[in-house]
Amino acid sequence: MLSNNVIKIITSLSSKKYRQKYNLFVVEGVKNIGEVIKSSIKIKELFITEDFWPDENSIKKTYIDEKELKKISFLSTPNVGLALCELPSNDENIKLNGLTIALDDIRDPGNLGTIIRLADWFGVENILCTKESVDLYNPKVVMSTMGSFTRVKVHYIELESFLSTYEGNIFGTFMEGESIYEQKLPQEGILVMGNEANGISKPIENLTTNKLSIPFFGKNGSTESLNVAVATSVILGEFKSQISNKS
Amino acid sequence: MLSNNVIKIITSLSSKKYRQKYNLFVVEGVKNIGEVIKSSIKIKELFITEDFWPDENSIKKTYIDEKELKKISFLSTPNVGLALCELPSNDENIKLNGLTIALDDIRDPGNLGTIIRLADWFGVENILCTKESVDLYNPKVVMSTMGSFTRVKVHYIELESFLSTYEGNIFGTFMEGESIYEQKLPQEGILVMGNEANGISKPIENLTTNKLSIPFFGKNGSTESLNVAVATSVILGEFKSQISNKS
Structure with missing residues (x-):
């Protein structure tokens, strides 16, 4: 049976403060737990109602019932188990390669999760985040990456000062930028995506070398922009489109 | 003050059964209410804490306080008001033009909402849905379209029988299809996107004329597919990419 203390500690991990306190x-x-098992992330304890990983003998497994799982889960419909994992240490050594995504204050956990999953799919190795961006280890972010967070490196940094010394292309996405379909997109550089409500902040906008936009093809005057995760997918798609050979 | 009966009716509208009962x-x-005001949708009554539309005199406006708004709202943080609208009549006359999206049992309200918003952006006029797909007038769908549902026509039809008599291109997205980046995509036809868990059903797969896929560029063996809304955005982006002039 789970002790009240264990339940209290696990449920506290919705907050960054407690994630850092308990590490x-x-x-x-x-799916997510399977990906973590394959990765270098250390599982401290696996709480499960059923063992989907019978060959993993080095992991401490605690069997619990559905009721107990419901008490510690962050999901409305918990699914088989919950892995309590150790926070990986911050990778101070940032080595960029190819296209990198930079997020200027992304606040929505689902958006960050979707962007990590996209990065994994499109071979983007690194994501740079401002320190105010939603935390990678927020349970909702982790859940929505579908395991991709184990493969993409997410760095929380002083983005403005990092970009100010970066010598390559810095792409920013703006409503009034130049169409992604009407220019050659270099395959190396940093693609900055802005905050859900406010877009890219002025100091970071000033550091961009290429202002991109996704042209609007609709007929009626929509004033709405695309959601940031969807916009990221269209832009990453176009970067890849330009290195492919169309028959 | 809102009567209990009004509160009961409005909150019942989370369910399709009651939306149809009360019409x-x-x-x-x-943002959403503003778009509805601009559209042909009829607002039966507008419940507001503050009047953002002082010039709209033909709409019945009922002032309520924040507490009352919280009682009828489907949002965790209600925002200014709620419009009670009449269900538009089903448009039986389907006139396709250019690229059309067909959804084979999309179940997640956020996915449908995002796809409607994308369609609006990319100039897709019609979306065909199987009758089992999530309902357009689900409050979560309406919310996530950000008003785009007033501009894109969404038809609930017998998709399989419709496609079986359709004579143009029927594109389907599959894990093992042909790369969207390595073929000419015609600008007219129907793009079928599948259910979140099961993809495109076999009978509909058999009706597709072109099997598309978004190639995987990642380095490590991810077994996960892209989310359906994100995949739709990449594919729509590529359709548009192919009619643009790159310098």
């Missing part, structure tokens, strides 16, 4: 975070669901 | 649906938030 722990939570991964849920068969 | 009503709910639109929330300044």
Whole structure:
């Protein structure tokens, strides 16, 4: 049976403060836990209702019932188990390669999760985040990456000062930028995506070398922009489109 | 003050059964309500804490306080008001033009909402949905379209029988299809996107004329596919990319 103290510690991990205090975070669901097992992330304890990983003998497994899982889970419909994982140490050594994504204050956990999953798919190795961006180890971010967070490196840095010394292309996405479809996109550089409500902040906008935009093809006067994760997917798609050979 | 009966009716509109019974649906938030006012959708009553539309004199406005708004709102943080709208009649006359999206059992409200918003952006006029797909007038769908549902026509039809008599290109997205980057994409046809868990159903797969896929560029063996809304955005982006002039 789970002690009240264990329940209290696990549920506290929705908050960054407690994740840092205990040096722990939570991964849920068969798919996500499977990805963590394959990765270098250390699982401190696996709480499961059913063992989907019978060959993994080095992991401490605690069997619990559905009711107990519900008590510690962050999901409305918990799924098989919850892995209590150790926070990986911050990778201070940032080595960029190819295209990198930089996020200027992304606040929505689902958006960060979707962008990490996209980065994994499109071979983007690094994501740079301002320190005010939503935390990678937020349970909702981890959940929505579907395991991709184990493969993409996410760095929380002083983005403005980092970009100010960066010598390559810095792409920013703006409503009034130049169409991504009407220019050659170099395959190396940093693609900055802005905050959900306010877009890219002025100091960072000033550091961009290329202002991009996704042209609007609609007929009626929509004033709305695309969601940031969706915009990221269109832009990454176009970067890849330009290195492919169309018949 | 809102009567208990009004509160009961409005909150019941989360369910399709009651939307059809009362012939009503709910639109929330300044942006969404503003779009509905501009559209042909009829607002039966506007419940507001503050009047953002002082010039709209033909709409019945009922002033309520924040507490009352919280009682009828489907949002965790209600925003200015809620419009009680009449369900538009089903448009039986489907006139396709250019590229059309067909959704084979999309179940997640956020995915449908995002796809409607994308369609609006990329000039897709019609979306065809299987009858089992999530309902357009689900409050979560309406919310996530950010007003785009007033401009894009969404038809709930017998998709399989419709496609079986359709004579143009029927594109389907599959893990093992042909790369979207390595073929000419015609600018007219129907693009079928599949259910979140099961993809495109076999009978509909058999009706597709072109099997598309978004190639995977990642280094490590991710087994995960892209989310359906994100995949739709990459594919729509590539359709548009192919008609643009790159310098």
